[in-house]
Amino acid sequence: MAHRQPTIIDVARRAGVSKSLVSMALRGDPGVSEARRTAVLDAAAQLGHRPNRAASILAGTRTDTVGVIVDDLRNPWYLPLLEGVREALVPHGLRLTLTDAAMNRHLGSDPVDDALSLRVDGLIMAAEALDPRAVPAELPLVVAGTRAQRPAGAWAVAADEAAGARLALEHLRGLGHRRIAHLTGTGGSARARREAAEAAAAEDPATSLAVDGEGAPTEEAGYISALRLLREHPDTTAILAANDVMAMGALAAARELGLRVPEDLSVMGQDATPLAASPLLRLSTVDPHHDEVGRAAAGLLVRLIRGEGGATSAPASTSTPGATPEALLEPTLIARRTTGPAPAETGSSQPFPAQPPN
Numbered sequence: 001m002a003h004r005q006p007t008i009i010d011v012a013r014r015a016g017v018s019k020s021l022v023s024m025a026l027r028g029d030p031g032v033s034e035a036r037r038t039a040v041l042d043a044a045a046q047l048g049h050r051p052n053r054a055a056s057i058l059a060g061t062r063t064d065t066v067g068v069i070v071d072d073l074r075n076p077w078y079l080p081l082l083e084g085v086r087e088a089l090v091p092h093g094l095r096l097t098l099t100d101a102a103m104n105r106h107l108g109s110d111p112v113d114d115a116l117s118l119r120v121d122g123l124i125m126a127a128e129a130l131d132p133r134a135v136p137a138e139l140p141l142v143v144a145g146t147r148a149q150r151p152a153g154a155w156a157v158a159a160d161e162a163a164g165a166r167l168a169l170e171h172l173r174g175l176g177h178r179r180i181a182h183l184t185g186t187g188g189s190a191r192a193r194r195e196a197a198e199a200a201a202a203e204d205p206a207t208s209l210a211v212d213g214e215g216a217p218t219e220e221a222g223y224i225s226a227l228r229l230l231r232e233h234p235d236t237t238a239i240l241a242a243n244d245v246m247a248m249g250a251l252a253a254a255r256e257l258g259l260r261v262p263e264d265l266s267v268m269g270q271d272a273t274p275l276a277a278s279p280l281l282r283l284s285t286v287d288p289h290h291d292e293v294g295r296a297a298a299g300l301l302v303r304l305i306r307g308e309g310g311a312t313s314a315p316a317s318t319s320t321p322g323a324t325p326e327a328l329l330e331p332t333l334i335a336r337r338t339t340g341p342a343p344a345e346t347g348s349s350q351p352f353p354a355q356p357p358n
Helices: 008-015 019-026 034-047 053-058 078-092 101-107 111-117 161-174 188-202 219-232 244-256 290-305
Strands: 065-070 095-100 122-126 141-144 155-159 179-183 208-212 238-241 266-270 284-287 326-329 332-334
Touching: 008 019, 008 034, 019 034, 065 078, 065 111, 065 290, 078 095, 078 122, 078 290, 095 101, 095 111, 122 290, 141 290, 155 161, 155 290, 161 188, 161 238, 161 266, 161 284, 161 332, 179 188, 179 219, 179 244, 188 208, 208 219, 219 238, 219 244, 238 244, 244 266, 290 326
Parallel strands: 065 095, 065 122, 122 141, 141 155, 155 326, 179 208, 179 238, 238 266, 266 284
Antiparallel strands: 284 332
């Protein structure tokens, strides 16, 4: 005989509450106290009850699903962000559905339309290649990991890119590096990091900063840009990449040119991806705490879904009256084996050109 699936009536009996309260608790209704919500969720977990999500959609009620859109899952910085989102949603009985914009483009479908077709209760957009203004104004929205573009009034949660670039430059200058290259790419975060690196370098007249790269911030782009720059400017002693995957490309270029890391060339990334911490790589990097960004973005979205606003409870808000609200998290520096003291001065002492020729 097939085992009967538990219903909300079973959950109500186990939790000692009414059937209607079970429904309210399972859909995250703000009118349910935390004590009763916990009792219902515990009872549902013990019984193995799974809400009928299809019925909820057809009835026009909430689906208890949060959509997350990312640019490209091949970039490993999304992993800690998604983990942070998941950790923040689970206590509220919410789950996430993921849309990869790169895959959608390959399939010829619109990632925003696909996310909305799932009738999500709210949306976290961590995709710089998409315009969040395509999201309906009535749908709760939080932009995560970037502040490049968003609808008026929409919250953004991200790391302080300027602070991260300053940490990186201070670390390299503290090791004696003065001829530094910055590998950049397209996108709001890369642009913010480039501007911050240029501003930080300008604070020290003895520091020369070369900038190369304007394409996608990928490992291949990092390799090509670093190879070109190191051939044209062999007196470079340190490279700061826009992200960890570009730094990996720079490491490959250094090896091809016979440069030892960090004895001849220091290489540093940004994003603190899981790859950067691997024993094989041990890449120095700036940690934007993407897991915390994910938790903060998801926590804020939950409050918006429940109609609680969020302006008074978002972390580290830097918004001003009348401005688009945003929250910045402070990054930290992780020094590993790819950065070390600058080698002795060799070659020309002329400063780098502002932009090396292509």
